[in-house]
Every structure is written in structure tokens, then in C-alpha cells.
Amino acid sequence: xxxxxxxxxxxxxxxxxxxxxxxxxxxxxxxxxxxxxxxxxxxxxxxxxxxxxxxxxxxxxxxxxxxxxxxxxxxxxxxxxxxxxxxxxxxxxxxxxxxxxxxxxxxxxxxxxxxxxxxxxxxxxxxxxxxxxxxxxxxxxxxxxxxxxxxxxxxxxxxxxxxxxxxxxxxxxxxxxxxxxxxxxxxxxxxxxxxxxxxxxxxxxxxxxxxxxxxxxxxxxxxxxxxxxxxxxxxxxxxxxxxxxxxxxxxxxxxxxxxxxxxxxxxxxxxxxxxxxxxxxxxxxxxxxxxxxxxxxxxxxxxxxxxxxxxxxxxxxxxxxxxxxxxxxxxxxxxxxxxxxxxxxxxxxxxxxxxxxxxxxxxxxxxxxxxxxxxxxxxxxxxxxxxxxxxxxxxxxxxxxxxxxxxxxxxxxxxxxxxxxxxxxxxxxxxxxxxxxxxxxxxxxxxxxxxxxxxxxxxxxxxxxxxxx
Amino acid sequence: xxxxxxxxxxxxxxxxxxxxxxxxxxxxxxxxxxxxxxxxxxxxxxxxxxxxxxxxxxxxxxxxxxxxxxxxxxxxxxxxxxxxxxxxxxxxxxxxxxxxxxxxxxxxxxxxxxxxxxxxxxxxxxxxxxxxxxxxxxxxxxxxxxxxxxxxxxxxxxxxxxxxxxxxxxxxxxxxxxxxxxxxxxxxxxxxxxxxxxxxxxxxxxxxxxxxxxxxxxxxxxxxxxxxxxxxxxxxxxxxxxxxxxxxxxxxxxxxxxxxxxxxxxxxxxxxxxxxxxxxxxxxxxxxxxxxxxxxxxxxxxxxxxxxxxxxxxxxxxxxxxxxxxxxxxxxxxxxxxxxxxxxxxxxxxxxxxxxxxxxxxxxxxxxxxxxxxxxxxxxxxxxxxxxxxxxxxxxxxxxxxxxxxxxxxxxxxxxxxxxxxxxxxxxxxxxxxxxxxxxxxxxxxxxxxxxxxxxxxxxxxxxxxxxxxxxxxxxxxxxxxxxxxxxx
Numbered sequence: 001x002x003x004x005x006x007x008x009x010x011x012x013x014x015x016x017x018x019x020x021x022x023x024x025x026x027x028x029x030x031x032x033x034x035x036x037x038x039x040x041x042x043x044x045x046x047x048x049x050x051x052x053x054x055x056x057x058x059x060x061x062x063x064x065x066x067x068x069x070x071x072x073x074x075x076x077x078x079x080x081x082x083x084x085x086x087x088x089x090x091x092x093x094x095x096x097x098x099x100x101x102x103x104x105x106x107x108x109x110x111x112x113x114x115x116x117x118x119x120x121x122x123x124x125x126x127x128x129x130x131x132x133x134x135x136x137x138x139x140x141x142x143x144x145x146x147x148x149x150x151x152x153x154x155x156x157x158x159x160x161x162x163x164x165x166x167x168x169x170x171x172x173x174x175x176x177x178x179x180x181x182x183x184x185x186x187x188x189x190x191x192x193x194x195x196x197x198x199x200x201x202x203x204x205x206x207x208x209x210x211x212x213x214x215x216x217x218x219x220x221x222x223x224x225x226x227x228x229x230x231x232x233x234x235x236x237x238x239x240x241x242x243x244x245x246x247x248x249x250x251x252x253x254x255x256x257x258x259x260x261x262x263x264x265x266x267x268x269x270x271x272x273x274x275x276x277x278x279x280x281x282x283x284x285x286x287x288x289x290x291x292x293x294x295x296x297x298x299x300x301x302x303x304x305x306x307x308x309x310x311x312x313x314x315x316x317x318x319x320x321x322x323x324x325x326x327x328x329x330x331x332x333x334x335x336x337x338x339x340x341x342x343x344x345x346x347x348x349x350x351x352x353x354x355x356x357x358x359x360x361x362x363x364x365x366x367x368x369x370x371x372x373x374x375x376x377x378x379x380x381x382x383x384x385x386x387x388x389x390x391x392x393x394x395x396x397x398x399x400x401x402x403x404x405x406x407x408x409x410x411x412x413x414x415x416x417x418x419x420x421x422x423x424x425x426x427x428x429x430x431x432x433x434x435x436x437x438x439x440x441x442x443x444x445x446x447x448x449x450x451x452x453x454x455x456x457x458x459x460x461x462x463x464x465x466x467x468x469x
Numbered sequence: 470x471x472x473x474x475x476x477x478x479x480x481x482x483x484x485x486x487x488x489x490x491x492x493x494x495x496x497x498x499x500x501x502x503x504x505x506x507x508x509x510x511x512x513x514x515x516x517x518x519x520x521x522x523x524x525x526x527x528x529x530x531x532x533x534x535x536x537x538x539x540x541x542x543x544x545x546x547x548x549x550x551x552x553x554x555x556x557x558x559x560x561x562x563x564x565x566x567x568x569x570x571x572x573x574x575x576x577x578x579x580x581x582x583x584x585x586x587x588x589x590x591x592x593x594x595x596x597x598x599x600x601x602x603x604x605x606x607x608x609x610x611x612x613x614x615x616x617x618x619x620x621x622x623x624x625x626x627x628x629x630x631x632x633x634x635x636x637x638x639x640x641x642x643x644x645x646x647x648x649x650x651x652x653x654x655x656x657x658x659x660x661x662x663x664x665x666x667x668x669x670x671x672x673x674x675x676x677x678x679x680x681x682x683x684x685x686x687x688x689x690x691x692x693x694x695x696x697x698x699x700x701x702x703x704x705x706x707x708x709x710x711x712x713x714x715x716x717x718x719x720x721x722x723x724x725x726x727x728x729x730x731x732x733x734x735x736x737x738x739x740x741x742x743x744x745x746x747x748x749x750x751x752x753x754x755x756x757x758x759x760x761x762x763x764x765x766x767x768x769x770x771x772x773x774x775x776x777x778x779x780x781x782x783x784x785x786x787x788x789x790x791x792x793x794x795x796x797x798x799x800x801x802x803x804x805x806x807x808x809x810x811x812x813x814x815x816x817x818x819x820x821x822x823x824x825x826x827x828x829x830x831x832x833x834x835x836x837x838x839x840x841x842x843x844x845x846x847x848x849x850x851x852x853x854x855x856x857x858x859x860x861x862x863x864x865x866x867x868x869x870x871x872x873x874x875x876x877x878x879x880x881x882x883x884x885x886x887x888x889x890x891x892x893x894x895x896x897x898x899x900x901x902x903x904x905x906x907x908x909x910x911x912x913x914x915x916x917x918x919x920x921x922x923x924x925x926x927x928x929x930x931x932x933x934x935x936x937x938x939x940x941x942x943x944x945x946x947x948x949x950x951x952x953x954x955x956x957x958x
Contacts, residue, residue, distance in 0.1 A: 368606075373602060373606065374598065374599045374602040374603060375599065375602075375603060383639075383643075386639075386640070386643060387643055387646075387647070390640075390643050390644065390647055391647060399640060400640070403633070403636040403637065403639075403640065404633075406632075406636055407629055407632055407633040407636060410628065410629055410632055411625075411629065414625065414628070418613070418621055418625070421610070421613065421614060422613050422614060422620070422621050423621075456529075456530070457530070458530055458531070458532050458533075461532065462532065
């Protein structure tokens with residue numbers, strides 16, 4: 001609860017600050033402080049659930065548990081890192097700096113809701129609060145035609161998927177025994193679900209697949225990620241995607257867990273097509289930004305394994321927490337580097353290792369982690385995902401497919417490494433704008449975190465089992 | 470504690486050498502580190518095999534049932550010894566070669582040594598997998614940064630092949646892990662599975678492991694990455710690849726496949742042996758046709774590794790002993806061959822056999838040393854390879870695991886004859902005959918190469934004449950593997 005109220009309040013504060021404070025730097029610091037306080041507020045609630053800062057009776061609409069709060073914390077930490085690495089670039093997007101930061105805090109409010117809802121209406125609200133600021137951020141580069149196009153596309157597709165979500169919720173409401181939106185009422189005692197309920201589950205699965213950009217509902221992703229200002233792409237691809245996944249897991253484990261035999265094949269097919277489409281299409285991209293958009297789809301394919309493995313809730317939750325952390329760290333880092341570059345094509349990376357050895361080395365760690373090479377967090381992330389499905393004792397074809405896809409993913413991630421280390425840069429033009437020592441130090445910190453998690457992933461996973469409510 | 474030092478010393482040494490200022494000091498420092506490891510390895514040999522200094526176990530991921538468990542048994546000892554000997558030899562023999570950004574080069578070399586050591590000492594499956602990948606990454610960067618013209622494609626193919634193989638192995642490891650009674654990655658727990666996992670599962674589980682190991686060895690038809698990678702890598706890296714890294718495949722087979730899944734190994738033994746045989750003949754025939762020295766040696770490696778793999782599947786005590794000792798022999802012999810190839814290429818700028826000739830007149834010292842090494846490579850009596858190959862042949866011939874033992878022995882024998890053909894052919898064309906405009910400039914070898922080659926030759930003769938210590942050392946491992954494999958459905 002702390003996080004929901006606090007992020008909304010801080011968003012309002014930032015908006016007002018935009019009126020009174022004209023200095024961009026102070027607004028930036030205000031946002032960074034806000035993100036840090038947000039983490040504190042969330043972690044405080046995690047360790048002291050009995051003494052909330054804000055006393056509000058949620059009337060069963062929300063319920064806070066360790067997993068939700070910790071996923072919040074992961075999202076907020078990623079946001080803080082993102083602010084520290086890229087907030088200067090947010091200033092460059094346009095003149096309304098305070099509004100951009102305010103919108104990001106509103107998104108975080110949506111994140112905190114979708115990780116803790118226990119009523120389908122709150123799911124709907126959370127997803128809307130999450131999405132609407134994003135539509136604006138996507139189109140924030142007003143004079144850029146691609147940004148406008150992306151915003152419109154995102155808005156239209158988003159509206160469409162919200163419609164599907166609402167339809168699904170309505171069906172589930174209709175199918176529940178005494179007309180309830182509560183998660184536990186929906187799934188209770190349904191050994192033989194009605195067709196109405198099955199339809200509801202499928203509609204919900206489809207609209208959430210849209211939010212996490214799983215194939216075949218992914219068509220908006222490359223255009224929106226490519227069109228939006230690069231700084232905001234980074235935020236969308238990490239924090240928002242992670243939150244949508246937690247929403248996905250929450251409803252499928254709490255409400256539809258007993259009906260796994262009914263929906264698992266559909267999810268498996270979605271997973272398989274996401275893996276194939278994401279990985280195969282990424283191979284053909286020439287722009288690194290667009291390649292990362294497809295790679296984010298490909299990574300979703302792996303994350304979906306956690307939905308299939310929900311029967312083993314501990315492995316699934318530990319896995320998704322690790323996956324989202326590993327993926328967010330690497331992606332935030334890579335996008336931060338990309339934002340500083342003038343040239344987003346693959347050739348722009350040629351010879352980077354000679355000019356900027358530190359940036360090249362940290363980017364290599366990020367790419368190795370995304371590819372899932374041991375000694376990086378990405379390896380254990382994939383490990384947990386595969387073992388969640390392995391425990392199920394089914395869908396071995398999916399595991400084999402995911403391995404083939406992991407091998408394909410090496411191809412496009414390593415193309416960047418090859419460009420950085422093994423190819424010569426074309427000219428002497430300045431590739432980077434304003435690299436500060438703090439920026440480089442932060443990148444080193446992020447890659448160190450990735451390596452530490454790659455050696456001792458239980459630092460994170462043990463945290464999930466720390467306390468139970 | 471010794472196996473931990475095997476991993477940590479090169480790891481820390483590698484990081485330190487990256488931080489050094491000048492390239493020259495990085496070179497000397499890495500040489501020093503590698504000699505330190507060699508001394509440590511020799512000290513390890515002097516210890517009793519039950520000594521507690523040879524084992525180490527620490528908590529790593531208790532929630533997953535994985536621990537940092539390393540130990541040195543006979544098989545690990547001989548392979549870590551090979552690794553420990555190889556690196557100083559490589560550093561000494563390429564001492565005069567100047568690499569751009571040399572400190573990065575030496576740092577990566579030492580990191581790859583840490584990975585290789587880890588593979589050979591790990592007794593925990595997850596840890597083994599970790600090191601298996603860890604050994605690959607520095608080598609990939611070494612070959613891709615300092616390699617030849619077509620290095621990017623060649624090494625990338627190598628990386629994708631081996632990565633796919635290791636992912637398959639990961640599936641196998643995970644499957645076994647979820648069937649262990651105590652949910653543990655320990656080798657001991659894996660050994661318990663051989664009776665609980667049914668023949669049908671063993672039958673398919675054999676393949677994820679075997680393909681991973683076969684890619685590494687490489688066994689036909691998974692070998693296509695190998696000649697290109699060897700050709701394109703800088704020779705020091707090729708020495709690591711063919712001297713030590715390919716041994717990871719055989720090692721994996723003997724430690725993680727045959728004793729863990731004996732049912733699958735018995736079932737598919739003939740098929741795998743057939744692949745080995747096909748690869749041996751095929752690679753030997755191609756080696757005869759090669760004009761490029763590097764490619765010739767690369768194909769000869771495929772043939773030799775095929776023989777070792779064949780002897781493992783023969784499942785006899787003599788054969789296994791032969792393999793163990795041959796792993797070591799082949800490692801040092803092939804490094805000697807690479808030293809010569811490197812020398813010729815550096816002096817004359819070509820590796821084409823057809824462009825060379827009459828080198829013996831200009832470099833008599835080199836010619837003598839090469840002939841000894843080449844004779845060892847074709848397993849002449851008194852050389853180390855004779856001991857290994859004799860044992861392997863006798864193992865294959867007396868094998869009861871297959872009904873085709875005679876066929877296998879005869880075809881393997883043919884490949885040995887073929888290996889004599891290409892080796893002697895190479896010596897004749899490169900070293901004898903008339904000098905030409907190019908080879909007139911050749912000089913005799915320098916002190917460092919002489920030192921490396923002479924130490925190898927001493928080892929060749931030592932093991933060839935008195936192999937007993939090496940055989941005694943590995944006997945325990947052989948007995949263990951055969952005891953675990955002693956299971957028939």
C-alpha cells in the first residue's frame with residue numbers, strides 16, 4: 001500500500017514542481033530521490049507489514065504478499081538505476097521534463113497495483129494506470145513522425161486489448177458462483193469449468209499476452225519500441241514488462257491453478273510461437289534498437305515458462321524474480337549505452353572496444369547475460385525457467401525448442417560483441433555524447449551485480465523465502 | 470585444497486596480468502604463474518591418493534543441492550597435469566611472438582586455464598557445466614581477436630556448435646538431477662541413478678550428453694567446426710584447443726556419461742563406435758590430401774580422438790588405461806607439432822606444404838626434433854603413444870561390449886597406417902628434398918623453442934620407456950568406471 005500511495009503522491013509533487021521549479025537538474029534530483037524513497041517505503045512494508053505508513057482499508061481489493069512486494073522492489077530498483085543512468089537523456093526528449101518524470105511515477109503506481117491485486121477490477125485499473133502514461137511517453141518526441149506513429153499504434157492496440165481484458169473479466173464474473181470479482185471466488189471449486197469460464201480464461205490470457213508482448217500478440221512491440229524515444233523504450237521493456245508478468249502469474253496461480261490442464265496447451269503454444277518469432281526475427285535486424293525489441297519478445301518466451309511451471313510455485317516465483325532482475329539489469333544497461341550513441345545501427349558498434357574499452361566490456365557482460373551464458377545472472381534465470389517446466393514432466397518438446405532458440409539468440413547478441421571487439425571502426429567521428437565517470441562507474445556496478453547473481457543466485461531467491469505472511 | 474588452487478591461481482593471475490602496465494611484464498608474469506601451477510601439480514602427484522589435500526567441498530547453492538565440490542582422482546590428476554604442463558610449454562614456445570594488446574591475450578589464456586582445470590576437477594554436475602562453458606568463452610575471444618583473416622565466421626561457428634552441445638547437456642543434467650533421490654548435483658548422487666533410471670530413458674538420455682562431448686572431441690559428423698577454427702586461431706590458442714580442450718570431451722564421456730548412464734552407453738556403444746571409425750578413416754584420408762600444415766594436423770587430431778573414443782566404448786580395463794595415458798600423450802605430442810608449424814609459419818610466412826622443402830639443410834636441429842615427435846605421433850615403439858595405442862588396440866580387440874571388435878580393430882589399424890602416410894609424407898616434403906627460394910632463408914630454432922621441444926621429447930621417451938607410474942596413477946579411476954558400468958539389462 002505504501003508504494004501505491006507514495007508513487008501517486010510523488011507523481012503529483014513532480015507535476016507541481018514543473019510549474020514552480022524551472023531548473024531541470026533539480027527536477028531530476030527530485031525524481032531520483034523519489035525513486036529511492038519509493039524503494040524504502042516498499043521495503044519497509046515488506047519487513048513491517050503490521051505498521052503501514054498509510055492506514056487504508058483496501059476492502060479485499062488488494063492483498064500484499066512477499067512476492068508482490070519484492071517484485072515491486074525489483075521494479076523500483078530498476079527504475080532508480082534507470083534514472084541514474086539515463087535521466088539526463090530524458091531531459092533531451094522535450095521541454096516538459098517534470099511531466100515525463102511524473103508520468104513515470106504514475107506508471108510505477110500502476111506497477112504496484114498489478115503486483116498486489118486480489119480483485120479483477122483492480123487488475124483492470126492497474127493495467128490502465130500502467131498503460132495510459134506510457135501512451136503519452138511513447139509519443140513524447142512530438143516532432144518525430146515515428147514517435148507519433150508509435151504512440152497511435154500503441155494506443156489503438158492497447159485499447160483493443162483492454163477491451164478483450166474487460167470482456168474476459170465479465171465472462172469470469174458471469175461464470176463465478178455468486179457474482180464476484182475476487183480472485184479466490186473465481187477459481188473456487190471448479191473441477192468442471194463452464195465454457196463461459198474457459199472463454200474468460202482465454203480472453204484474459206490473450207490480453208495479458210498482449211501486455212507482455214508474447215506472440216502472436218506482439219506486433220505492436222517492434223514499432224513502438226523502435227519509434228519511442230530510446231530512453232522510454234528502456235523503461236517500457238523492463239519495468240513495465242516485468243509488472244505485467246507478475247499480474248499474469250498472480251491470476252493464473254491463484255485463480256486458475258487447478259485448471260492447468262485446460263489452459264496449459266494454449267500457453268505452451270503461445271510460448272513456442274513467442275520463442276520462434278522473437279528469436280528468428282531478431283536475427284535479421286540491422287538496427288540494434290529494433291533487434292533489442294525483438295530480443296525482448298524472445299526473452300518473454302522464456303519468462304512464459306514460469307506460467308507453465310506454476311504448479312511448482314516456488315521454482316516459478318524464484319525463477320521469474322531472477323529472470324526479471326537479470327533481464328532488467330542487462331536491458332537497462334544496454335539501452336543506457338545505446339541512448340548515448342548517435343548511431344543505432346550495428347555498424348555504430350564497430351571498433352567500440354578500442355575507443356571505449358570499459359563501455360564495451362560492460363556491454364559484453366549485459367549481452368552474455370541476455371544470451372544466458374554461465375557466470376552471469378541470465379544463466380540461472382534460464383536455468384530456473386527450464387527446471388520449472390522440467391519438474392512438470394511434460395512439454396519436453398518446448399524445452400528442446402527453447403534450447404534451439406537460445407542458440408539462435410547467441411547469433412544476434414554476439415553480432416554486437418563481434419562488432420565491438422573484432423571489427424574496426426569506420427571513422428574517427430565521436431560516437432558518444434557526454435560520458436561521465438559516474439555513468440561508467442554505474443555500468444560497472446550493474447555488470448558486477450549481474451556477475452554476483454550469476455555466481456550466487458540464492459542471494460535473490462532466498463530473499464523470496466525470507467518471510468511468509 | 471590443491472584443486473582449488475588449480476582454479477584460483479590462474480584466475481587471479483589472469484586478472485592481475487590484465488592490470489599490468491607493459492606487455493612484456495604480462496608475458497613474464499603469465500609464464501611465472503603457469504610454472505607455479507606446474508610445480509603445484511607435481512607436488513600434488515607426490516601426495517597419497519587419499520590425501521585430504523586433494524579434495525575440497527564448500528557450500529555453493531544449498532537450495533539447489535549443488536556444492537563447490539572438487540577433487541583429484543587419477544583421471545583428474547593426469548589431465549590437470551597435462552593442463553599444467555601445456556601452458557608453460559605454450560608460453561615458452563611462443564615467447565618471441567608479439568601480440569597486439571598482449572596483456573589481454575595472456576590474461577585470457579590464464580582464464581581459459583582456470584576453466585579447463587575446473588572441468589577436470591569438478592565433482593558436481595552444475596559446477597562441471599559452469600566450468601565447461603567458462604573454458605569456452607576466453608578461447609572464443611582469443612581466437613576471434615588474434616586469429617586469422619576468416620576468424621570471425623570460423624570461431625563463431627565453433628562457439629554456436631559447442632554452446633548448442635552444452636545446452637543439450639544441461640537438459641540431460643537437469644533431467645538426472647530431478648531423478649536423484651536427494652535432489653543433488655553431486656557425482657555420487659548421479660552414480661546412484663544408474664539402477665533407477667530405466668533403459669528407455671537411458672537410451673534417449675545418452676544422446677544429449679554424447680552430442681555435447683562429441684562436438685568437443687570432435688567426432689564425425691559433429692567435427693565441421695574444428696579444421697576452420699584450428700586454422701584461424703593463433704597457434705598458441707590452437708595448442709590449447711587441440712592439446713587440452715578436446716580432452717574435455719573424452720573426460721566428460723568417462724566421468725559423466727559412461728558410469729552414470731551405463732545402460733545407454735551399452736545400448737548405443739556400437740553406433741558411437743561406428744561414428745568414431747567413420748570419422749577416423751574420413752579424417753585420415755582428408756589429412757593426406759591437405760596442403761596446409763595446420764589443417765593437416767587438425768584432421769589428424771580428429772583421427773586420434775576417434776581412436777580414444779572408440780577405446781572408451783570398448784569398455785575394457787586395458788583399453789581404458791590406454792585412453793587415460795593417451796589423453797596425456799596426445800596432448801603433449803600435438804603441442805610439439807604445433808610448435809613446429811608455428812615456427813615454419815613465422816619464419817617463412819607460409820603453411821603450404823607444396824611451397825616448402827629442404828628445411829633439414831637449413832634447420833637440422835628442428836628436423837631431428839620434429840622426426841622424433843612425428844614418430845611418436847604415429848606410435849612407434851619406445852615412444853609414449855605406442856604405450857597408449859597398444860593398450861587401446863588390445864582393449865578394442867578383446868572387447869566383449871561389441872560383436873564387431875575385429876572389424877573395429879582392423880579399421881582403426883588402417884587409420885594408423887594412414888596416419889603414418891601423412892606424417893612421413895609431410896616430413897619428406899617439408900624437410901627433405903631441395904631448398905627453394907623461400908626456404909633458403911630459414912634459420913634453425915631458437916633457445917625457447919628448443920627448450921619446449923626437448924622437454925616434450927624427454928616426456929615422450931620417459932612415458933614410452935617407463936609408463937608404469939602413469940598407469941598406476943590412473944588404475945583406480947579405470948576400475949571405478951568399469952565397476953559403475955558393470956550393469957546389463
